[in-house]
Amino acid sequence: MPHTATEPRTGKTASGPIMELRDIRMHYPVARPLPFGAKKVLKALDGVDLQVPAGQTLGIIGESGCGKSTLARILSGLEKPSEGQVLFDGVDINELQRAERALMRRNIQLIFQDPYASLDPRMTIEQILLEPFEIHPDLVPRARRRAKIAELMELVGLNPDHLSRYPHNFSGGQQQRIGIARGIALNPRVLICDEAVSALDVSVRAQVVNLLQDLQQELGLTFVFIAHDLQIVRHISDSVATMYLGKVVESGSYDRVYEHSAHPYTQALLSAAPELRQGSSTPRELILLQGDPPSPIDPPTGCRFHTRCPIAQPSCAASEPRLDPLQGDHAARCFFPGPLNLGSG
Amino acid sequence: MRQPHHAPRPLLEIRDLRVQFATPQGTATAINGVDLQLAAGQCLGILGESGSGKSVTARTIMGLLDTPPARVAGGEILLNGEDLLSIGAKRRRQLTGPCMSMVFQDALSALNPVHPVGRQIGELFRVHRGYSRKAAKAAAIEMMDRVRIPAAASRVNDYPHQFSGGMRQRIVIAMALALGPELLIADEPTTALDVTVQAQILELLKEQQAENNMGLILITHDISVVREVTDQVAVMYAGRIIEQGPTAQVLSAPRHPYTRGLAESVASEALKGHRLPAIPGSPPDLLNIPVGCSFANRCFLADEACTAAVPALEAISAGRQSACFHSQEVPSHAAYSH
Numbered sequence: 001m002p003h004t005a006t007e008p009r010t011g012k013t014a015s016g017p018i019m020e021l022r023d024i025r026m027h028y029p030v031a032r033p034l035p036f037g038a039k040k041v042l043k044a045l046d047g048v049d050l051q052v053p054a055g056q057t058l059g060i061i062g063e064s065g066c067g068k069s070t071l072a073r074i075l076s077g078l079e080k081p082s083e084g085q086v087l088f089d090g091v092d093i094n095e096l097q098r099a100e101r102a103l104m105r106r107n108i109q110l111i112f113q114d115p116y117a118s119l120d121p122r123m124t125i126e127q128i129l130l131e132p133f134e135i136h137p138d139l140v141p142r143a144r145r146r147a148k149i150a151e152l153m154e155l156v157g158l159n160p161d162h163l164s165r166y167p168h169n170f171s172g173g174q175q176q177r178i179g180i181a182r183g184i185a186l187n188p189r190v191l192i193c194d195e196a197v198s199a200l201d202v203s204v205r206a207q208v209v210n211l212l213q214d215l216q217q218e219l220g221l222t223f224v225f226i227a228h229d230l231q232i233v234r235h236i237s238d239s240v241a242t243m244y245l246g247k248v249v250e251s252g253s254y255d256r257v258y259e260h261s262a263h264p265y266t267q268a269l270l271s272a273a274p275e276l277r278q279g280s281s282t283p284r285e286l287i288l289l290q291g292d293p294p295s296p297i298d299p300p301t302g303c304r305f306h307t308r309c310p311i312a313q314p315s316c317a318a319s320e321p322r323l324d325p326l327q328g329d330h331a332a333r334c335f336f337p338g339p340l341n342l343g344s345g
Numbered sequence: 346m347r348q349p350h351h352a353p354r355p356l357l358e359i360r361d362l363r364v365q366f367a368t369p370q371g372t373a374t375a376i377n378g379v380d381l382q383l384a385a386g387q388c389l390g391i392l393g394e395s396g397s398g399k400s401v402t403a404r405t406i407m408g409l410l411d412t413p414p415a416r417v418a419g420g421e422i423l424l425n426g427e428d429l430l431s432i433g434a435k436r437r438r439q440l441t442g443p444c445m446s447m448v449f450q451d452a453l454s455a456l457n458p459v460h461p462v463g464r465q466i467g468e469l470f471r472v473h474r475g476y477s478r479k480a481a482k483a484a485a486i487e488m489m490d491r492v493r494i495p496a497a498a499s500r501v502n503d504y505p506h507q508f509s510g511g512m513r514q515r516i517v518i519a520m521a522l523a524l525g526p527e528l529l530i531a532d533e534p535t536t537a538l539d540v541t542v543q544a545q546i547l548e549l550l551k552e553q554q555a556e557n558n559m560g561l562i563l564i565t566h567d568i569s570v571v572r573e574v575t576d577q578v579a580v581m582y583a584g585r586i587i588e589q590g591p592t593a594q595v596l597s598a599p600r601h602p603y604t605r606g607l608a609e610s611v612a613s614e615a616l617k618g619h620r621l622p623a624i625p626g627s628p629p630d631l632l633n634i635p636v637g638c639s640f641a642n643r644c645f646l647a648d649e650a651c652t653a654a655v656p657a658l659e660a661i662s663a664g665r666q667s668a669c670f671h672s673q674e675v676p677s678h679a680a681y682s683h
Contacts, residue, residue: 063539201394206610206623235612272544275569
């Protein structure tokens with residue numbers, strides 16, 4: 001891949017997808033309950049098409065089990081999808097040969113939810129931050145590496161004098177900063193944050209969100225921000241995709257998805273979050289969904305949301321809606337998209 | 346604050362509670378002088394970050410602390426005038442269930458995996474009220490109906506793992522409500538749940554509290570949950586209550602710099618595209634609580650007085666208290682703007 005650290009970086013104005021998912025399916029075999037029972041598969045992702053605009057932040061929202069984290073692992077190349085293509089700059093990352101694959105990995109980095117579990121407790125911060133350069137030795141000459149990691153520490157707001165300490169000497173917020181420093185060490189172009197601030201306390205979360213936004217501006221990073229915290233996603237995202245049971249059910253720019261939600265699931269999800277109902281310019285009526293999301297092992301037929309949908313019709317159980325464009329890049333997977341009118345539904 | 350003579354005695358009253366933990370590194374002070382009152386039918390939120398002492402407060406009330414390492418170093422917890430810290434194990438068993446009960450964050454570990462849920466709910470009726478097996482099962486089904494578990498009669502013999510997270514939390518709530526307690530403590534009851542399920546559980550708690558005129562203590566780190574459910578809120582920081590009062594007033598016009606920082610650091614719609622006003626630094630080490638106000642090193646108003654003495658929780662207006670020497674200046678100061 002020709003992109004190196006020296007290439008000029010584009011600001012937030014850049015457009016066009018840097019990454020693209022085409023009909024991604026990820027099926028995991030499930031252990032049979034009985035030796036001769038039927039084979040079952042868990043369809044964590046079942047036909048996901050998604051574009052990640054360059055230099056922007058794509059937020060992904062949805063409940064647990066909807067496939068958010070599987071999506072992160074596939075986008076970052078940690079797992080190969082069962083079917084479908086993951087394009088980075090137009091090239092399928094799963095078709096790359098060994099050397100090209102290593103180059104690709106520099107460009108896509110992942111930040112995890114649990115800051116402590118993602119740092120090796122027996123390594124000093126210096127060893128943790130030097131490791132990426134040892135794996136990719138041609139990027140920074142050996143003599144310059146220590147200066148480089150001191151720079152990284154400053155960039156994420158930590159004291160470079162603390163490099164000889166171990167992860168447990170740091171607070172949760174500081175550990176997440178170390179994780180971020182490691183994530184940006186190789187000058188990636190895409191940073192995938194899988195619930196990166198969810199484990200942090202409220203007062204510390206705001207600091208880390210600010211840090212991520214500063215880094216995006218300074219380094220021209222593209223973010224994929226996966227979180228169940230709808231308020232943080234609204235704050236940080238330029239575009240948003242809602243997922244339900246392994247499918248994208250709505251996508252578009254943040255204001256379309258948040259303020260003019262077309263899919264009943266997005267509307268119910270956003271209305272269920274008290275923080276969005278309180279102090280919002282457009283008042284939201286609480287839509288209480290019945291029950292829990294169904295299991296991805298035996299998803300409902302037709303539209304997957306029809307079992308909990310307040311406006312479901314008999315036709316919804318029979319055939320599955322497509323992700324149809326509504327206006328601009330706003331699209332929803334629903335036969336009856338638009339504002340929910342429960343009075344007549 | 347003393348109650349006027351004609352006012353009813355509070356359901357729960359905590360006076361100067363202090364709890365310490367012995368750790369290999371030294372003594373950690375988890376609760377450092379907490380005073381609280383709760384009237385019957387009132388809903389109090391305890392808001393705080395991890396390590397602020399909110400869960401330890403709940404566990405001390407319920408008598409669930411592991412002693413050692415924990416040690417109650419002082420104070421009183423009065424439930425209807427009876428000091429819970431001086432009663433024996435037998436009396437505590439009598440009180441737990443009919444007088445007070447608790448809902449935990451992790452419903453799966455709060456339930457016994459090898460017994461059907463119906464037996465676990467029914468056990469309360471058998472032990473406390475001497476019901477027969479059959480009557481206890483009927484009572485369990487009734488409770489499951491009350492927390493709106495669909496087809497309760499056919500699910501009464503299912504095991505906890507056969508239920509989803511939201512349904513399990515409903516079962517835990519059914520157990521907590523079974524004997525009609527006067528006080529229910531819910532410790533992060535929705536933190537492990539999805540947003541749409543959280544909304545269902547909060548509705549259920551509100552509704553049951555109103556129907557049964559229970560005192561409810563809701564412990565959470567989530568400002569929006571506090572705002573949604575509670576009438577009163579107590580904000581905790583490093584083992585102390587630093588601000589207290591009616592929820593709407595405290596959160597919209599905070600009079601302690603920490604509360605103000607918390608309320609502002611949530612990503613409101615207006616802040617889209619701007620930096621979040623974050624509180625700098627991180628909470629203090631409980632092994633080493635600083636002299637004076639524990640928030641002083643993160644505070645925009647701190648001066649020498651703040652690092653010299655601990656500000657007391659004092660009344661600032663009717664029904665409101667703040668533990669800050671500069672509580673007057675909190676609303677007008679420029680604060681954490683970036």
